[in-house]
């Protein structure tokens with residue numbers, strides 16, 4: 120009788136065929152390593168996972184991960200990923216990108232994906248600058264920051280992505296630091312296992328263009344919430360701590376609510392019959408060919 124052997128995958132099994140072209144020391148490496156480790160530790164297989172991204176240095180991420188991947192339009196990754204999840208809700212859907220892509224161009228999708236509680240994990244490599252376009256102010260740049268587009272200092276107040284996620288209805292909101300790899304792996308594992316929209320803002324220093332928010336800047340300030348006795352079910356405390364930015368900046372899981380149904384659980388058409396992607400299309404061969412022809 121034939122037997123099936125379960126193969127335990129290692130982080131290296133989630134390494135993509137292409138090597139990252141990020142600058143040496145870029146914070147995005149920390150997240151890539153953490154995601155590969157988290158997927159292996161959760162026992163995921165590459166064919167269980169799809170990674171969707173927008174545009175920017177960090178949005179090259181799907182190419183560096185051994186999983187299904189889509190490199191989409193600037194700011195639109197969450198909209199595409201919502202479609203992927205509704206077409207096949209058995210997949211683990213990751214969305215990766217940067218602060219310009221996600222909090223600027225894609226800010227509207229961030230709001231609505233959170234309130235819809237789409238079951239996906241949104242990992243934002245927040246370096247507080249536009250890196251790919253060589254260093255312009257971004258929606259999360261600090262006041263006073265001098266960049267190519269703000270030579271006299273940034274005059275705009277930055278977004279508060281973690282607080283915004285919670286207020287907009289995210290059922291899991293966390294923050295990590297790419298210089299604290301072990302902690303980041305634990306956060307990502309929780310985010311992936313959470314059923315509903317999970318948002319992880321990751322301090323991911325741009326070593327080439329952001330000389331303010333460096334690894335040392337964060338090492339001096341970052342404190343892990345787990346060490347403070349924080350209760351992630353306390354919505355008000357989560358928002359208050361997420362808004363803190365100064366001598367102490369918290370990382371960890373700010374908010375978690377496992378009671379809210381995810382969008383695919385509320386959608387009547389998905390009630391029975393399994394994922395749409397696995398169903399018979401209900402078209403004749405000729406009809407299917409006509410549809411495909413119109414789409415080509």
Ligand code: SF4
Nearest residue numbers: 142145176250325326
């Ligand atoms: Fe990373 Fe900045 Fe280099 Fe882009 S420009 S790869 S964000 S260090």
